[in-house]
Amino acid sequence: MTPAASAFHYLWLIPALPLAGAAVNLFFGKRLGKLSGVLASATLGAAFLLSALLVKDLMALPGDGRLVVRHLFDWISVGNLTVAADLRLDQVSAIMILVVTGVGALIHVYAIGYMHGDPRTGRFFAYLNLFVFFMLMLVLGENLLLLYLGWEGVGLCSYLLIGFWFDRPEASVAAKKAFITTRIGDTFMLVGLALIVAKFGTLDFTAIFHATAAGGIAKGTATAIALLLFAGAIGKSAQVPLHVWLPDAMAGPTPVSALIHAATMVTAGVYLVVRMHPIFELSGVALTVVLVVGLVTAIFAGTCAFGQDDIKRVLAYSTISQLGFMFMAVGMRAYAAAMFMLVAHAFYKALMFLGAGSVMHGTHDATDMRTFGGLLKPMPITGVTFLIGAAAQAGVPPLAGFFAKDAILEIANHTGRELVYVLGTFAALLSAAYIGRLVFLTFFGEPRSQEAAHAHESPPVMWIPLAVLAAGALVAGWLNLTPEGRLAGFLEPVAGAVPGGSGLAVPVMDAIAIAITLSALIAAWYTFASGRVDWLAVRERFQPLQRVLQNGWYVDRAYQTVLVEPARAFAHITAFVVDTKIIDGLVNAIGAGVKRLASVGRRVQTGYVRTYALAIGLGVVALMFWVGVRG
Amino acid sequence: MRTPIAFFLVLSGILFGVGTAGVLLRKNALVIFMSVELQLNAVNLALVAFARMHGDLRGQVLAFFSMIVAAAEVVVGLAIIVAVYRRRLSVNVDDSRELRG
Numbered sequence: 001m002t003p004a005a006s007a008f009h010y011l012w013l014i015p016a017l018p019l020a021g022a023a024v025n026l027f028f029g030k031r032l033g034k035l036s037g038v039l040a041s042a043t044l045g046a047a048f049l050l051s052a053l054l055v056k057d058l059m060a061l062p063g064d065g066r067l068v069v070r071h072l073f074d075w076i077s078v079g080n081l082t083v084a085a086d087l088r089l090d091q092v093s094a095i096m097i098l099v100v101t102g103v104g105a106l107i108h109v110y111a112i113g114y115m116h117g118d119p120r121t122g123r124f125f126a127y128l129n130l131f132v133f134f135m136l137m138l139v140l141g142e143n144l145l146l147l148y149l150g151w152e153g154v155g156l157c158s159y160l161l162i163g164f165w166f167d168r169p170e171a172s173v174a175a176k177k178a179f180i181t182t183r184i185g186d187t188f189m190l191v192g193l194a195l196i197v198a199k200f201g202t203l204d205f206t207a208i209f210h211a212t213a214a215g216g217i218a219k220g221t222a223t224a225i226a227l228l229l230f231a232g233a234i235g236k237s238a239q240v241p242l243h244v245w246l247p248d249a250m251a252g253p254t255p256v257s258a259l260i261h262a263a264t265m266v267t268a269g270v271y272l273v274v275r276m277h278p279i280f281e282l283s284g285v286a287l288t289v290v291l292v293v294g295l296v297t298a299i300f301a302g303t304c305a306f307g308q309d310d311i312k313r314v315l316a317y318s319t320i321s322q323l324g325f326m327f328m329a330v331g332m333r334a335y336a337a338a339m340f341m342l343v344a345h346a347f348y349k350a351l352m353f354l355g356a357g358s359v360m361h362g363t364h365d366a367t368d369m370r371t372f373g374g375l376l377k378p379m380p381i382t383g384v385t386f387l388i389g390a391a392a393q394a395g396v397p398p399l400a401g402f403f404a405k406d407a408i409l410e411i412a413n414h415t416g417r418e419l420v421y422v423l424g425t426f427a428a429l430l431s432a433a434y435i436g437r438l439v440f441l442t443f444f445g446e447p448r449s450q451e452a453a454h455a456h457e458s459p460p461v462m463w464i465p466l467a468v469l470a471a472g473a474l475v476a477g478w479l480n481l482t483p484e485g486r487l488a489g490f491l492e493p494v495a496g497a498v499p500g501g502s503g504l505a506v507p508v509m510d511a512i513a514i515a516i517t518l519s520a521l522i523a524a525w526y527t528f529a530s531g532r533v534d535w536l537a538v539r540e541r542f543q544p545l546q547r548v549l550q551n552g553w554y555v556d557r558a559y560q561t562v563l564v565e566p567a568r569a570f571a572h573i574t575a576f577v578v579d580t581k582i583i584d585g586l587v588n589a590i591g592a593g594v595k596r597l598a599s600v601g602r603r604v605q606t607g608y609v610r611t612y613a614l615a616i617g618l619g620v621v622a623l624m625f626w627v628g629v630r631g
Numbered sequence: 632m633r634t635p636i637a638f639f640l641v642l643s644g645i646l647f648g649v650g651t652a653g654v655l656l657r658k659n660a661l662v663i664f665m666s667v668e669l670q671l672n673a674v675n676l677a678l679v680a681f682a683r684m685h686g687d688l689r690g691q692v693l694a695f696f697s698m699i700v701a702a703a704e705v706v707v708g709l710a711i712i713v714a715v716y717r718r719r720l721s722v723n724v725d726d727s728r729e730l731r732g
Contacts, residue, residue, distance in 0.1 A: 607728025609663075610655045617651060 007057050008068045011087050014050055014097060015136040017043040022129035029122015037112035040125035044108050044132060048101035055094045064493050066091055069142050069206070076145070083203055086142035091494045092274055095339055095487075096139035099346045103263045104132050106465040110354050111255035113461035114361060124164060128259065131157035135264050139271060143203040144193050147272070151189070151236065154265045155182050161260060162252035174248035181245040185235020192228030195221070205275065212278040219283060226279050226286030229272060230293075237269030237323045240297045244556050246320055247304075250312040254357030257312060262319050262353050263346040270326045270342055274335045274495065281333065291331025295423055298324030300553070302430030306437065307549020310367045311356045314438050317552070318393065319349055321431055328424060329408045332415060335495035336488035337407040340480045343487075344400035347476050348392035351469035355386035358458040358466065359442065363451040369441040370536075371449035378455040381463040383443045385470040390439045392473040394432035395517040397510075400476035406513050407480065413503040421503075425516060432517045436524025444529035639680035646673035660712045660722040664705075671701045 021043035029036045058066050068089040076083040089097075108128060115121050131154055138150025156179075163175030197203060199221055200211050211217065233239070238246035249261050260266070273280060273290060280286045298321045305317035322345050329338035360367060362379050376383035392399035395406070405428055412420040447453040457463070480487040488498050504512075527533050539546055548554065646669055653666025675694045682690025716722050 602732030605730065605732030607731030609724050609727075613654050617655075 007054060008070060008089065010050060011054060011068065011070045011089055011140070012072055014047050014054070014101070015087075015133050015140060017047040017050075018129040018132040018136065022126045022133060025122050025126035025129060029120075029126055032122055034112075034121070036122040036125045037108065037115065040129045041105060041108040041112065043129060044101055044105035047132075047136075048098070048105050051094075051097045051101050054089060055098060058089060058091075058094055059490075066493060080201060081197060081203075083143055083145045085146065086204070087140045088142035088205060089140065091491050092271070092339065093139045095343060095491075096271055097136060099343055100132060100135050100139065100264050103346050103350050103469070104135075104259055106468055107255050107259040107263070107350060107354065110258075110357070110462050110465040111253070113459050114255050114357055115253065120164075124161075124253070127157055127160045127164070128256070131161065131260060131265070135268070138268055142205055144196060144205070144208075145203050147275075148190070148193060151232070151268060151272075152186065154260070154268065155179060155186065155236070158182075158249070158256075158260050158265055161256040162249045164253055164256065165251075168251065170248075171251040174245075174251040178245040178249045181242055182235040185232045185242055188228045189232025189235075192225050192232070195225050195228065199225070208276075209278050212282060217279075217282065222279050222282035223285050226276070226283050227289060229276055229279075230286060230290055233269030233272050233327075234293065235269075236272075237266050237327070238320050239269070239293050239324065239327060240300055241555070243297065243301065243320050244552070244559065247308075247313050247316040247552065250310070250316050254312065254353060254360060257316070258350045258353035258357070261316065262349040266319060266323060267326070267342050267346070270323065270330060270338055273327070273330045274338060277330070277333070277335055277495070280330075287331050287333065289331075290327050291417075291420065294324045294327025294329075294331055295420060295427070296324070297321065298328060298427040299423060299430065300324075302427050302434065303549055304552045305434040306430065307546055307551075309369055309550070311359065311369050311372075311438060311442060312353070312367055314369070314434060315349065315352055315356060318352075318431060318435065319345075321427065322349065322393070325405060325408055325424070325427070328420065329411065332408075332411050332417065332420070333496070333499050334408065334411045336480075336491040336498055337404070337411055339491060339495070340407060340487050341404040343479065344392065344404040344473070344476045347469055347472040348389040348399075348401060351389035351466060351473055352386060352393070354462070354466055354469065355382050355389060358382040358462055359386075359455075361458050361462065362455040363449075366449070366451045369438065372442040372452050373445040373448040374443070375447075375452060375455055376443040379457045381457060382466060385463070385466040386443065387439060388470040389473050390435045392476075394435050394521060395428060395513060396521075397514060398477055400473050402513070402517075403477040403480055406510065409513065410503075410506060410509055411499055413509060414501040415499050416501060416503065425512070428513065429516050429520050432520035433524055436521045437528055440525050440527075440529035444525075445531065636680055636684045639676060643673045643677040643680065646670075646676065658723050658725050660715070660724050663724065664708055664712065667708075668701065668705070671697060 018040075021040050025032065025036045025040060032039060058068065070087045070089075072085040072087065074082065075085040108125070111124070111128065115124055118124065134150045134153025134157060136150070138147055138154060141147040141150060159175045159179040162178050163172045166172045166175070193203065196208065199217060200208055202208065212222075235242045246261055246266070250257055252261075280290065301317045301320035301324060305314050305321060308314045308317060322341070326338045326341045326345070329335070329341060356367075359372070359375060359379065359382060362375075362382070363372070366372070388399070392401040395402045397403075409421055409424050409428065412424055447455075488495075492498075527538070528535050551557065650666045650668075650670030650673060653669065654663050657663050657666065675697055678690045678694045678697070682688060682694070712722060715727065719726060
């Protein structure tokens, strides 16, 4: 083995470092005090450096041999099924670990400032580190069970962190909602894993891909497996119809929203589909479902984002919408484009969430955009970095989002999916519009409240990560200037070639995209920041529509009526009719019967000695009489 | 001329009946206790009478056993009665009916 390759021996350290940080912070977090955040960030920084080193080594390997599988130990061995704890480093997981540890480290540093003064910072960083560990296991696992371990682990940490301020009722409710909603998808996914075990006899990716390539699986089975796995992805990546948990998850601390609910965990679904794409490709139906769900989600969440007043909820719906874009790409077999979008999105959405957190930090935890305004002046660094992130998302060239979104739309056009192209462009228009509304309401115009007027810039520990992420959002587009670009080339051995074809010329599409983005942004500026339109009056006029959008098309209320209320009613019946009346009634009836019988029988016990003596005497007489008669 | 066994048995029966009536009808623990002794001695009389009728000394020996056991029982029984009296200042058995159902 070459010296370079031997560095892969240390692959296990990448997940182990955050795990160690989590353990130390969990047990000694209180004593560490302020050091807990430093420790947590340091473990992640080290993990990031190690990831970068290993990815560099991976790049040094020949193009088609870039796959490292490290066997740690045999984990489970039941019957014919053996599951080993193996880590797999290939092009896809390389990108994921860089994003997870890189963005994660920045968010950890930011959280030191954001969580300053919270009495339970040790616990917070323990959870955050634990989350990173599970996320790394998810992307590094060589088999689906390790992936599932990470999958459930990040779900657990998501629950713990959304509900970190559990003394706020909305936070604990949101935590439960997130956990239960994603579990619905996870259950389908588990069934999918069972089906894979039944059909393939293994959960190892390498073995599954070999079997799939050899054609050892029927199309119907592939469709079933793919759809079951995708159900898990729908839950975790908050796609329609299981998207309802993500906007509520904003009740958690903002660094959590940035790390878990924007940059990493919610992209796990995209990663899963990219990873399992050989099975999805066997089944055209599954890919179509992925495409349709992604498209519907992108447009649906885009409209919802437009109706939100809470800055974090705008970003939450925006995340859902952007994830929809990624699934659109995956559904068109453009895995490289999806991964590119994932990386770009991780930068600009984490940046915007942290920026929103910085705004909250500077305005005493205000989140209602109607009370903001003109924050660019008191918070210049937050403002400028946020503008970069917003421009990246809106698709202003030459920032990351422009290339990412454009790549997806180009592929839609070039593969002859005209409807997808048109609707996708509409979704892009929406995303530029709502992000423009957010930016212009927050950072431009006049302050609309005392808090906004007296806002202050955040400390360096918070704005330095913002600046780094902004730099990332600026240059991430360089990774993939064209759909056939660098990242796509890097991913090609795993993800396959970018689907090609012919359609509109690329410059034409670029022009269309830029025109749409700019017109949306200008419209947003004219409405919300130019001062020429009384947007509150406009809002008043379109109030019914505004209400619908703000409530996310009443999906939550529909679930409440269709699912939650009947379930509650049923639970009420079982609890207060079946249990208290029938089961308890039966038990009580038996008890009461015995009691009644005893109340008769106990009269025998008079307590007078002479009664007992008489009974004994009569008993003896009767006995003798009986003996005498018999004898 | 021997006294017929029936005399002894009738006397024994009368004594036992008196003893039984005393146990069942009296309330004073000491009197009940004495009645129990009366019953025991009635049985002893019957034992001795039968022994004499059969010319077999084993019946008389059994009567002695019975007396000794009765003496031991008196010790225990009187001790209990004294203890109860100290506690309640009464030897009326009807006052002690805590075990009523």
